[in-house]
Structure formats: structure tokens, C-alpha cells
Amino acid sequence: MTAPLTEQAAGRAEGRGPAVRLEAVSKMYGQGRTGLLALDEVSLDVAAGEFVCLLGASGCGKSTLLSLVAGLDRPTAGRIEADGSRVAMMFQEPALFPWLTVSANIEMALRAKGVTRRERRERAAEFLETVHLGGFGAKRPHELSGGMRQRVALARALAQDADVLLMDEPFGALDAMTRDLLHDELERIWRERGLSVLFVTHNVREAVRLGDRVVLLSSRPGRVVEDFPVTLERPRRTDSAEVAEQAGRITDRLREEVMRHGR
Amino acid sequence: MTVDADVRRGDAHARQLAGLDALELTTRQRRGPASRLWSGTWPIASAVTLVLVAWQLVVLAGWWPEYVFAGPATTLGVLAERLGEAEFYTAVTVTMRRAVTGFALAIAVGLVVGALVSRIRPLRRAVGSLITGLQTMPSIAWFPLAILLFGLTESAIMFVVVLGAAPSIANGLIAGVDYTPPILLRAGHMLGLRRLRLYRHVILPASLPSFLAGLKQGWAFAWRSLMAGELLVIIANQPSLGEQLHFARELADSPGLLATMIVILVIGIVVDMLFGAADNALRRRWGLHQTVG
Numbered sequence: 001m002t003a004p005l006t007e008q009a010a011g012r013a014e015g016r017g018p019a020v021r022l023e024a025v026s027k028m029y030g031q032g033r034t035g036l037l038a039l040d041e042v043s044l045d046v047a048a049g050e051f052v053c054l055l056g057a058s059g060c061g062k063s064t065l066l067s068l069v070a071g072l073d074r075p076t077a078g079r080i081e082a083d084g085s086r087v088a089m090m091f092q093e094p095a096l097f098p099w100l101t102v103s104a105n106i107e108m109a110l111r112a113k114g115v116t117r118r119e120r121r122e123r124a125a126e127f128l129e130t131v132h133l134g135g136f137g138a139k140r141p142h143e144l145s146g147g148m149r150q151r152v153a154l155a156r157a158l159a160q161d162a163d164v165l166l167m168d169e170p171f172g173a174l175d176a177m178t179r180d181l182l183h184d185e186l187e188r189i190w191r192e193r194g195l196s197v198l199f200v201t202h203n204v205r206e207a208v209r210l211g212d213r214v215v216l217l218s219s220r221p222g223r224v225v226e227d228f229p230v231t232l233e234r235p236r237r238t239d240s241a242e243v244a245e246q247a248g249r250i251t252d253r254l255r256e257e258v259m260r261h262g263r
Numbered sequence: 264m265t266v267d268a269d270v271r272r273g274d275a276h277a278r279q280l281a282g283l284d285a286l287e288l289t290t291r292q293r294r295g296p297a298s299r300l301w302s303g304t305w306p307i308a309s310a311v312t313l314v315l316v317a318w319q320l321v322v323l324a325g326w327w328p329e330y331v332f333a334g335p336a337t338t339l340g341v342l343a344e345r346l347g348e349a350e351f352y353t354a355v356t357v358t359m360r361r362a363v364t365g366f367a368l369a370i371a372v373g374l375v376v377g378a379l380v381s382r383i384r385p386l387r388r389a390v391g392s393l394i395t396g397l398q399t400m401p402s403i404a405w406f407p408l409a410i411l412l413f414g415l416t417e418s419a420i421m422f423v424v425v426l427g428a429a430p431s432i433a434n435g436l437i438a439g440v441d442y443t444p445p446i447l448l449r450a451g452h453m454l455g456l457r458r459l460r461l462y463r464h465v466i467l468p469a470s471l472p473s474f475l476a477g478l479k480q481g482w483a484f485a486w487r488s489l490m491a492g493e494l495l496v497i498i499a500n501q502p503s504l505g506e507q508l509h510f511a512r513e514l515a516d517s518p519g520l521l522a523t524m525i526v527i528l529v530i531g532i533v534v535d536m537l538f539g540a541a542d543n544a545l546r547r548r549w550g551l552h553q554t555v556g
């Protein structure tokens with residue numbers, strides 16, 4: 001079903017259009033003087049197969065931006081193209097349905113597509129296997145740990161057979177060790193499936209660990225400040241000197257941005 | 264070689280993950296059935312004992328003569344005698360049949376009204392506060408109208424039972440729909456569930472706990488309305504608990520009256536416990552059950 005891609009981001013070279021394109025996207029909450037401009041003419045491309053991390057301090061509209069791409073909300077101005085891509089999303093919370101078993105949660109993604117019951121069950125088991133949770137299908141979400149629940153959420157997102165995966169600080173609430181392992185997991189799945197990922201985080205090292213590019217957003221309103229390519233060889237380690245060094249530079253830039261608001 | 268290294272790396276990951284998973288899954292041991300039964304029973308047993316003692320003390324104080332306010336020994340004797348008579352079971356059966364049909368009707372009405380009101384905004388503005396208003400209306404106040412409309416029939420009782428219980432049930436459903444966690448709605452939306460499918464697969468199941476609370480409250484209202492109804496609407500050849508109560512007063516049969524009251528109380532408590540058990544089972548299934556310690 002999914003040809004493993006040995007080259008990362010294989011789609012990029014083939015001159016396909018970007019998986020996601022934002023053109024001068026603005027989002028305003030409320031109106032007039034009391035209105036809040038959350039995003040101000042943000043333009044951003046995510047190439048097919050690319051892993052892009054969106055980084056910013058609080059109030060930079062990262063989550064707003066993901067909601068717009070996901071179609072959960074509409075931009076006030078500008079255009080969003082997700083060119084026929086199927087978009088799946090992972091939230092900061094696992095957002096699993098507590099009344100369903102782990103397997104049935106994943107099956108829900110397939111049910112919406114009209115897959116037969118038997119096939120649903122088999123495919124759900126495969127997706128659980130992908131996130132190393134084979135055998136946990138009959139459990140309920142509350143019986144699992146936070147990291148396991150996020151993996152179920154990842155499996156559910158994969159089950160949607162999406163090409164674009166939107167992730168809104170999905171590992172923010174996890175302990176460091178679990179997070180590191182999930183980074184490896186996510187990277188593996190991203191490579192195997194040739195996904196395009198737009199990953200929101202406020203953790204600079206996490207962004208450098210994962211991204212092909214790190215896009216820094218300013219706060220209130222959210223604007224693209226700088227676009228840092230990350231060319232370090234994969235697999236990377238969050239605690240490696242190279243990652244730390246590059247994260248340090250981005251952090252300095254982020255601090256400058258944050259300081260502007262202190263006055 | 265690199266492929267080999269990749270495989271080894273992946274394998275190590277899988278094992279680390281499995282290790283973490285195992286560490287984080289602490290199995291909680293549930294206590295045995297005997298110990299659970301005991302911890303559930305002793306508070307009830309001591310409460311009952313306390314009530315019996317207080318009752319006996321009031322009787323001993325002699326504020327009322329024994330034939331007006333019978334003591335626990337006499338009353339329980341009458342109750343035990345009744346438990347051996349067929350007439351008693353006929354009365355309980357009639358009352359319970361009414362309770363179950365009335366409650367079932369109330370569920371049907373409450374579901375339809377609740378579903379419509381929670382989905383259709385103008386209807387909600389029009390009817391929403393009316394439902395809460397209906398809930399505050401004492402059910403006994405409906406009986407004169409019910410008797411005018413239906414005569415001294417079972418329909419009059421059913422009418423009031425449904426009016427008493429349906430608003431609570433509808434309100435439970437409406438509250439459940441309102442408080443569906445937004446994150447689950449967003450997740451459902453991302454999974455491609457829209458409108459009716461979103462309603463069926465996300466909103467309805469998410470509102471189940473609140474709906475159950477509505478059912479429980481609805482039952483309390485239904486049971487009260489039913490007792491009021493049976494006291495007022497007495498139908499020939501239909502012995503019921505309410506009717507027993509009525510005649511016990513007419514005949515100044517104090518032990519009989521108290522015995523019937525105990526039966527009514529016990530049935531109310533037992534049904535309430537059933538709802539409590541259902542609620543507990545749901546909470547356990549959903550992981551809402553917070554076990555301390």
C-alpha cells in the first residue's frame with residue numbers, strides 16, 4: 001500500500017505542486033477596533049513529502065493556522081490550497097472517543113469512508129502494529145498512558161489515508177523520554193509513507209530534530225519572520241551538539257521577537 | 264550494512280517503547296466480590312438500624328397512641344404477613360407496570376423532544392425554557408386537569424407521569440449535546456463525519472452520561488407522580504400501592520399504612536441503585552472513575 005521511500009521527501013524533486021500552499025492568509029477574530037488579528041498575510045508552502053515545523057511563542061496563531069489548513073475554520077483573507085490532498089490532523093490532546101475501544105477509534109476513520117466492517121478491523125490492527133501497539137486494540141483509551149494514546153491518535157490519523165498530516169503540539173504533554181521515542185516513530189512513518197507534515201511546536205529543539213525547515217512566526221499578529229532550512233543528516237538526536245547549535249541560533253531569533261512585546 | 268543498522272535501530276525503538284508501555288500500565292487490582300458487597304452493605308445496614316431505633320424512640324415517647332403511629336415491630340410484622348399474600352404482589356405488579364410503561368413513554372417523548380430542541384435553534388429558543396418550567400411544576404397540580412381530560416382512568420395517571428418525567432429526560436439529553444467536548448467535535452469533523460453521522464457517532468455517545476443523569480432524575484419524578492396519581496385516581500379491581508395507602512388512611516390502619524410506605528421507599532431506592540450501578544459501569548468504561556490511592 002505504501003512504497004517505502006528511501007529518499008526522504010521524494011516527491012519534492014518531481015516538480016509536483018506543493019502539498020499545501022498558503023497565500024497571504026490573514027485571520028481576524030472579531031471586528032473593528034476590538035478585533036484581534038491572529039494571522040497577518042502569512043504565505044507558506046509545504047512541498048510534497050516535506051516536514052515543516054512551525055515555531056513561535058504563544059499568541060503567534062500557530063494553532064489558528066492549522067485549523068485553517070484543516071478546514072475547521074475559514075481565513076478572513078488570502079487563499080489556502082491543499083491541492084487535492086487529504087488532510088489529517090493530530091491535536092495536543094489525543095482526542096480519542098472514550099466510549100470506543102482503541103481499535104474502534106481507528107475504525108471510525110475508515111467508517112467515514114464506507115469500508116466494510118471486516119476490512120475495518122483488519123486495517124485498524126495493521127495501523128496499531130505500525131505504531132507498535134498491536135494487541136492493545138481491545139483496550140479503552142483511558143487504560144493507556146499518555147504516550148500510547150498519542151500513538152493511537154497517530155494511527156487514527158494514518159488510517160485516514162491522508163497525504164498531509166497536521167500536528168498541533170502533539171507531544172507537548174509527554175515526558176522527555178517518551179517524546180524522543182515518538183520523534184523517532186514519527187520520522188520513520190513520515191519517511192515510509194512519504195507524508196507531508198506541518199508540525200506546530202513551541203519547542204525549538206523538537207522543531208530542529210524533526211523539520212526539513214523551521215518556520216519562525218512572530219506573535220500578535222502572526223507573521224512569518226524567518227524560514228530556517230535544517231540540513232542536518234537524519235536520524236538526528238534531540239540532544240546532539242548539532243541540533244543544539246542550530247536550535248540555539250533559532251532561539252536567539254525567537255527571543256528578539258518576544259522582546260519586542262515587552263515594551 | 265546501513266539497512267542492517269536501520270533494522271537494528273528500529274528494533275531497539277520497538278523494545279524501548281514496549282518497555283515504557285509496560286512501565287506505565289499499572290494494573291489496578293479490583294477487590295473481591297465479598298469485600299465489595301460488605302463495603303456496600305454495612306453503611307446501609309447501619310442507616311436502617313439508626314432509623315428503626317429513632318422510630319422506636321418516638322413511639323416510646325408516647326406523643327401519639329399506638330393505634331395512630333405504630334411501632335417498627337408491629338409494622339414489620341404486618342409487612343412480613345403481607346409478603347406472604349398474593350394480593351400484595353398484585354398491587355406491586357399493577358404499580359410497577361404503570362411505572363414502567365409511564366417511564367418508557369416519558370423516555371420516548373423526552374428523546375424526541377430533546378433531540379429536536381438540541382438540533383433546531385429556533386425551537387430551542389421557543390421551547391428551551393418552557394421545558395425547565397415544566398420541570399418545576401408540581402406534578403400533583405396536573406391531576407385536576409388530567410382527571411377532567413381522561414376521567415378516573417389509567418390514562419390520567421400516565422399523562423401526569425409522562426409530564427413529570429419527560430422534561431428531565433429531555434433536559435439531560437440537551438445538556439449532554441451542549442457539553443460535548445469541542446475537541447471531540449473537531450476530531451469527528453477531521454475524520455470526515457458530518458451532520459447526522461457526527462450526531463450519531465460523536466454527539467449522541469458523548470452525551471450519554473448526562474442523558475443517564477436525566478433518566479435518573481426522570482425516574483424520581485415519574486415515581487412521585489405515580490404515587491400522587493394512585494392516591495387520587497382509584498380504579499376498581501386495580502389494587503395498587505397508592506390505593507393501599509389511601510384505604511389504610513381511611514381505615515386508620517397505621518401499621519398497614521407504614522408497611523406500604525416502606526415498600527414504596529424500598530422500590531424507589533432499589534431503582535435508584537440500578538441507575539447508580541449503570542452510571543458507575545459507564546464511568547468505569549470511559550475512565551471517568553477516579554480511584555484515589
